Amino acid sequence: MxxxxxxxxxxxxxxxxxxxxxxxxxxxxxxxxxxxxxxxxxxxxxxxxxxxxxxxxxxxxxxxxxxxxxxxxxxxxxxxxxxxxxxxxxxxxxxxxxxxxxxxxxxxxxxxxxxxxxxxxxxxxxxxxxxxxxxxSSASLLAFTMYFPTINAEVNGDYSKIAEEVIVPGCKPLLLDDLVPGVLLPEVLPMCNRFPSVKGILVNTWEELEPVTLLSLRENLFFLGLPAPPDKPVTSTLESSKFLTWLDEQPIGSVVYVSFGSGGTLSREQMSELAWGLELSQKRFVWVARPPNDSSASGSFFKAGFLDRTRGRGLVTDSWAPQVAVLSHRSVAGFVTHCGWNSVLESVLHGVAMIAWPLYAEQRMNARFLVDVGVAVWPEAEEDDGKKVVGRCEVERVVRTILEEEGEG
Structure with a gap:
């Protein structure tokens, strides 16, 4: 050797x-x-x-x-x-x-x-x-990254002058708020300016997933594509076995997996509505349910009796799940996801339909892309006192839509 x-x-x-x-x-x-x-x-x-x-x-x-x-x-x-x-x-x-x-x-x-x-x-x-x-992230975000210095020059650094819809070559019109929070634009500009000076760029995507954007990028820079979604979980066998044993007992295409990534959290009110919706749907689920992000939240954040009433058809953890192993399991047909790019690739790789629930960064852009290509639905949020919350009935609707169209029939 x-x-x-x-x-x-x-x-x-x-x-x-x-x-x-x-x-x-x-x-x-x-x-x-x-x-x-x-x-x-x-x-x-x-x-x-x-x-x-x-x-x-x-x-x-x-x-x-x-x-x-x-x-x-x-x-x-x-x-x-x-x-x-x-x-x-x-x-x-x-x-x-x-x-x-x-x-x-x-x-x-x-x-x-x-x-x-x-x-x-x-x-x-x-x-x-x-x-x-x-x-x-996606080739679309790479295209924005490459093009942002041009946008910055056009508005002379006054980001309030940037149109609500940003036109980037090779991409559908993008909403600036879906890409980068305004407060971070001065931070990302130096990063964007450095991209043309690198030896090459590798992007974690597929030709079939973003063909138009990849073609546009190839016309403008030396471009190397290397799709590299994880092909198997690097996880603790002991932890994985709990989830996989439970999934093995469920019918094919009957489970929705709920996870918002390693850093994604919801408000206490939103978690309650999500729990209600999952229960009302009467569908099976695996939920990575981290504590709510409300600073005042304490005690149990599930409605009374939720875990007891869903025992047997729901598996809840407050820390971690072997995501690739879950998404590749035959019983899983839907994924409630924050639309981080790793999660998107893993879901597409295993043919799992998504319920788009973006939380931060470029996840809203990813969510719009997934809806446009027909692999995700995006639940509608209701606004009350300035807060947007996806209600329990909407959660029930999208979960039923995904599982009844993609899984159980």
């Missing part, structure tokens, strides 16, 4: 968050297993959820894939929001990157980063290391 010293050495750098770590780690594994590379995976140290720590410490990782944690930084004293905080954590962590890259052995042939870590481009250039960006 070829020694690690003779194999090309690639370093992969992921920004914080399991939505970034998961696809980049999968890419790293494929570079090792399918292409014979030696890979160092650089992890930005944060208070990561257990599922992310489990991914990075899994003993089944290939022997030529090594995980290295970058030194922790403290930005807790900065009075900023969580989204801006991620940019700051990355910025501060990258100060240690020159030392790490210079001392990794064997010498590095290339660096692969996700978009939030693209600032590493200059560091790698100083060390004569070519840098590639692995786009963890």
């Amino acid at each position: 070829e020694s690690s010293q003779k194999k090309p050495h690639v370093t992969v750098l992921a920004s914080p968050g399991i939505g970034h770590v998961t696809p980049l780690l999968e890419l790293a594994k494929r570079l090792v297993v399918d292409h014979g590379f030696h890979v160092t995976f650089l992890s930005i140290t944060t208070d990561a959820p257990p599922a992310q720590l489990q991914l990075l410490s899994n003993p089944s990782l290939p022997s030529d894939l090594h995980v290295v944690s970058l030194p922790r930084v403290d930005v807790s004293q900065q009075p900023i929001g969580i989204s801006v905080r991620i940019f700051l954590v990355v910025q501060e962590t990258l100060k240690s990157l020159p030392f790490v890259l210079k001392n990794l052995q064997p010498p590095i042939k290339s660096l692969v980063v996700d978009p939030l870590c693209i600032e590493a481009l200059e560091i790698a250039a100083d060390l004569s290391i070519p840098t590639y960006v692995f786009m963890t």
Whole structure:
């Protein structure tokens, strides 16, 4: 077997968050297993959820894939929001990157980063290391990223002048609010400006999923496409068995899976309405139900008797589920999802229809795309006192729609 010293050495750098770590780690594994590379995976140290720590410490990782944690930084004293905080954590962590890259052995042939870590481009250039960006979102968001500097120049940095609908070559008209919160536009502009300077771009999508946008991108830049959705779960066998054993007992196409990603949470009121809707639907479900995001919420956030009345046809966990294993199971026909791109790819890969429930970032753009291509329905929210809530009857309707059309019949 070829020694690690003779194999090309690639370093992969992921920004914080399991939505970034998961696809980049999968890419790293494929570079090792399918292409014979030696890979160092650089992890930005944060208070990561257990599922992310489990991914990075899994003993089944290939022997030529090594995980290295970058030194922790403290930005807790900065009075900023969580989204801006991620940019700051990355910025501060990258100060240690020159030392790490210079001392990794064997010498590095290339660096692969996700978009939030693209600032590493200059560091790698100083060390004569070519840098590639692995786009963890859709080709449509990549198109916006490439085009945003042009939009910025047209309005001279005054984002209030940007039309509600943004026209990006190769894409359907996009709503700016669906793409990036206005407060983050100044933060993402430097990132967007760096994209043309990278050696290449890899995007996590399929030709059949976004053909028009991919064609448009190829006409404008050197473009490499590498679809890499996880093909099997990297999970604890003990934890997986609980879910899979329960799913094995359910009829084919009878279950809806409910999960809003590693960081997605709902208000207490919305969780109550979702619980009511699931119960009223009389359908089977698996629900990853994390505590509500209301600061005043305490005690049980389910309506009285919900767990007892749905016992047998509902499986509820408050922390984690082996998502790929669940979505690939024959009993699962629907997925209530926040529309994070990893979840979208996993659902499409396994032919599971979606109920689009976007929460933040570019998820609304993803949701509109899924509805347009006919693989998702988007429940309508009602507005009361300035708050938008999807009511129980609407939840019941969309769950029945998905399962009765896609599953049980």
